[in-house]
Amino acid sequence: AIGYFYARMSWQGEQAYYTSARTAHEAKMGGVLSLWQLQIRLLFLVVVPVLAYVMLTNPAWSDVQTSVGMAMNEIEVHGVREQMRVPLVLADVLPPGVRGIMAAMMLAAFISTHNTYLHSWGSILIQDIVLPMAQSSGWHPSRVAHLRMLRCGVVGVALFAFGFSAFVYNPQQPVILYMALTGSLFVGWAGAVIIGGLYWARGTCAAAWVSAATGVVITTTSALAAQMNASFRETGVACWGLADGLGPDSARRLAQWLADHAPNGQQTWGLAMSACTLAYVGVSLLGRQRANLDWLLHRGSFELEGEVEHGRAPTRWGRVLAFTPEFTRRDRIIFIVTVVYILGWFLFVVGGSIWAIWWRADDPVTSDAWLSFWHVRTWVLVVVAAGVTVWLTIGGIGNLRTLLRQLETQARDDSDDGLIDAGNSARNLVHDDDGGSHAAS
Template identity: 30%
Template sequence: MHIGLLDWIIIIGVAGLFLGSAVYLKKYTRSVADFLAADRCAGRYLVSVGQGMSLFGVTAMVANFEKFFQAGFGAMWWEFMLAPVGLIVAMSGWVVYRFRATRALTLAQFFEMRYTRRFRIMSGMLGFVSGLLNYGVFPGIVANVLIQLADLPAQTVILGLGVDTRALVMLPLMLVPLLITLYGGMITCIVTNFLQGMFMIAVYVAITLYLLKRFDWAVMMESVSAAPAGASLLDPFDQKAIADFNIWFFLIFTFKAFYNCLGWQNAQGFNAAATSPHEARMASVLSEWRRGFLYIVPLVIPICAYTVLHHAGLTDLGALVQSRLGEIGDPQIRSQMTVPVTLAVILPTGLLGLFIASIIGGSTAADASQLHSWGSIFIQDVVLPLRKKPFTPAEQLRCLRLAAAGVALFAYLWSLFFPMRDHIFMYFLITGTIYLGGSGAVIIGGLYWRRATVQGAWTAMITGAVVALLGVGLQTVWPSVPFLLSLAPRMPLNGAWLAMVAYVASIAGFIVVSLVTSHGKRFDLDRMLGRTGEAGAPETAEKVAEKSSTTARPRDIYTREDRWTIGLKVGWTTVFTAAFVIGTVLGVAGWLRIEWWRGWWGFTVLVSMLAAVATVVWFVIGGRRDLQKLFTHLRTASRDEEDNGTVDAKK
């Protein structure tokens, strides 16, 4: 592996393009609503791709590499369970539509509208802490990937002193997204995320096509077919020896897709940025379409890495990769870096530069969104409700920028010093559950249940947080406590199971306490959702037309493009869901041979790659249209200085 001049030109050019875009976009941010939600003028393609980059950045990619390297194609089979749930959630506008109808700039602002200001402050602080811990490992993971791709030493000598190379690599990794956030908030985030997202998808498609050409499909199938019994990488019904990424992991994720819809706030600005509730719903449908094939990319790449490390005809390449991996002392980091190191060895000049540029771009997009989200949540949902004197717009924007800088500093230090004890996905689950454990019940109950009470909301949030914090604490100290080690070499419950325990306990507490404390009173949901015809709610006509906002029945608001988009997603999901149901029945009965699985995965990869190429073109066209509308609005629209996230108790 060698980074050539062409690679460096690509890397520097792409990084400069994105940073230059952020500098140019600074002039459009003129209000708090601009900074927080792009003045609610983003189209579906900008929201879909931009939000996707927040949720599927480099760290998520590495987590998927780790998952698919261990569980192979079998893990992809259980991912198909998520498709119908995601489709139903997206088409119905589940949570997304009603939240956008409230016109809240953050989720905790909705909590004040629905519950109380004290609950907003508590939930804002809880979400902020959960988000900081969850995001804190991002820079370190990305730095490790770049160090392995560039073959940098673990220590760099500066003025005779050895300095951790991660500390040096993370400095520009944190500085660029911080500048993007400081320059223009959500406006710069949403535009640069879209540009980086389309670039990243195109690069991954190109890498996948190259790998499929370089490594014959028959060779890959031969390698994965040789996996030991109980740990098959082809047959999802022969994976009893795979402890973490088994069917239960994906069942929990399927429930999580419904329960935690809109709950995680690392993309909170995108949740409020759509031009209307309907546009937010269509962005969700597009996101489900994009996810339908996007997982094929992080699936094919680790399968190729597995082939390099296990096929008898590739021993020279495998030995080179093993040699590089042997230089990594920490076993957990070694596991995370297996696929990136393999890519560093096998990618040619030019394509390697594109991959590194996509890593930097993807990291920049995800980090900018995270810095914006967690910094905004701290100011909007903790500081703002506590202040007796309102902010001026200039003061509020200054505080929002300072908070983003503080989040960047925390993530830098946390990545340097926190030891990872589990798979990345498990860490994400358990730290996210500090907030998500109870927030799912509170959000769903607050938007759909008139008898939900403040006491029930407090019970749910506290219960979820306590379960998650106990889990984080036990995972951290388990290897250091002899008594715990005598019980098991690692904590018996992984992040997925701890999350599920928190979900169930929070739901039960929320329902029981709300029923006991409601005393027959019912909250006026119509007034909160703007369905009573008050002035000052631009979407009122649309809301009234869609009284039943949890279904896709009203056809009069759907354009021809909407119907084509929904039809494509429904058709895609129907085909693969039917295949999943039939295959599961036959697999449980033991009627499917390994040859069938080889053919099925070959068909899936081929169809998904064709869809990926077509979607890149489709989304570029749609995104260009959305960008034109966004800039037109930002140039001409007047700003409302009172639209700053404050809840007027008189309304």
């Protein structure tokens, strides 16, 4: 839960979805609608594992169990073998046509994910790291050089992904732990930088760099320890031979201690979040600058024309739900229904847990009762997912038409290269603690 809050909207693979909304309010409503889109994925994530478990444990599906067992025996790497169980079940039970559709969907998801990530990570490498450093040194690339740098960034990310997958990745950890470990290389510090930069006037650029360096060091160290432990289990060589000078017994004890105490991916993420937050706050407090958040967030006198939609002032209950004058009646209905749906399931889980623990302590819930609950829960997911699919499809088509009409008439600023104009002192105003002010660097 802490990680979800901390890393909210920080993953750069999805940055285009977060920043492409016409206004900040539409971006907020897009986040609300994404919670309903999650119900479609949740149906797949709930139903498919349950079906696979039944087929692998019920004697009525012995043919499937035999076929999957034979296929798994041919996979030598233990980490891969255990994580191929469900895909092998699907490959065995799905009819040819449906199997082809599933393969096409996975291939489309593979291509979509990679082209998005290549552009996202390549652009952030150039826009947020290379170009700011170039500006600080006095070099301002031309538009042609800028585009070439962006293209080289995309190619560089692709080469890194290939090299890491081919020569570094060792599939011994469960995928979810591996994703948490590698993801914390960025989200371990990105949350501190985003929250501190957008909501705290004392946040500084130096604090962001120190926080980023802290997260990278922690995550890289943990990743190397994980690879070292995997090598020790496979070959028996302690610490890649780096600790041989301690003697064979001491080296093996050290390797075993690392294997027993090294943090997994989730623990590394938590450690990185804590350390990066402390680093960001500590370094920021050492400075005396205060950023102009109104300019940064386009508020007050810096409000951009067309960016804010003014409507009816929110009521007292509306303010409790964080409504703003931009919320239309339809927005309020969608928001309230979303809150009621999610909060309702949360209260159901809490109430059901209390009922099962306290009132049914002497008469535990039977397997048949659990089966009945999940039967109803699954059908609720099916109905909700079907309705959401139709709803989002119709709304998406309408929004796409509006987008195309706006693109035909909207004026474009060719000078906007995504960088802050450091020469505009009125907009980049930063205040010192002693009351003075100066342009931000």
